[in-house]
Amino acid sequence: MSLCIIYHSETGNTRSVAERLAAATGGDLVEVKDRAGYSKIGMYLKGIPRALMRHRADIDPAAIDVSGYDTIVFGSPVWAGNPTPAINAAIEALRGVEGKGAIVFCTSRGSPQETLEKIKAMLVERGADVRGCVSLTQSDVQNAAAIESLADLIRRSEKEFLSAQ
Numbered sequence: 269m270s271l272c273i274i275y276h277s278e279t280g281n282t283r284s285v286a287e288r289l290a291a292a293t294g295g296d297l298v299e300v301k302d303r304a305g306y307s308k309i310g311m312y313l314k315g316i317p318r319a320l321m322r323h324r325a326d327i328d329p330a331a332i333d334v335s336g337y338d339t340i341v342f343g344s345p346v347w348a349g350n351p352t353p354a355i356n357a358a359i360e361a362l363r364g365v366e367g368k369g370a371i372v373f374c375t376s377r378g379s380p381q382e383t384l385e386k387i388k389a390m391l392v393e394r395g396a397d398v399r400g401c402v403s404l405t406q407s408d409v410q411n412a413a414a415i416e417s418l419a420d421l422i423r424r425s426e427k428e429f430l431s432a433q
């Protein structure tokens with residue numbers, strides 16, 4: 269079983285979840301960085317309008333090859349009910365995603381609104397088999413049981429994916 273956890277984080281919440289998932293599952297981490305380098309104010313003034321318009325950021329890494337993995341996990345903060353421009357770009361940057369199992373999570377202060385559905389739709393359009401979507405609030409990010417529940421979902425997905433092959 270091989271797992272890749274791809275995430276974008278500006279404030280550290282999504283990074284914290286991704287790192288804890290990697291520790292719990294043995295997955296490899298790929299942090300997607302937005303070259304815009306937002307300040308906290310810039311996130312609100314520039315980043316959120318770009319998220320609302322579904323823009324794609326210039327990112328590092330510019331291409332993400334997941335052909336060597338069985339399962340991919342995508343993590344995004346919620347910006348005005350949307351995935352971040354960096355995550356929009358990361359999904360576009362995927363190589364070898366066709367037929368892979370996928371799990372999506374997002375972190376937010378409250379409601380994810382349509383973030384999970386938008387990420388799922390983009391991944392399905394790229395040929396991934398999305399097997400679960402989980403929204404985590406700020407209190408969930410601090411809750412070890414919530415993270416372990418997500419890790420269990422990932423493990424179950426990997427086993428299902430491998431047994432189907």
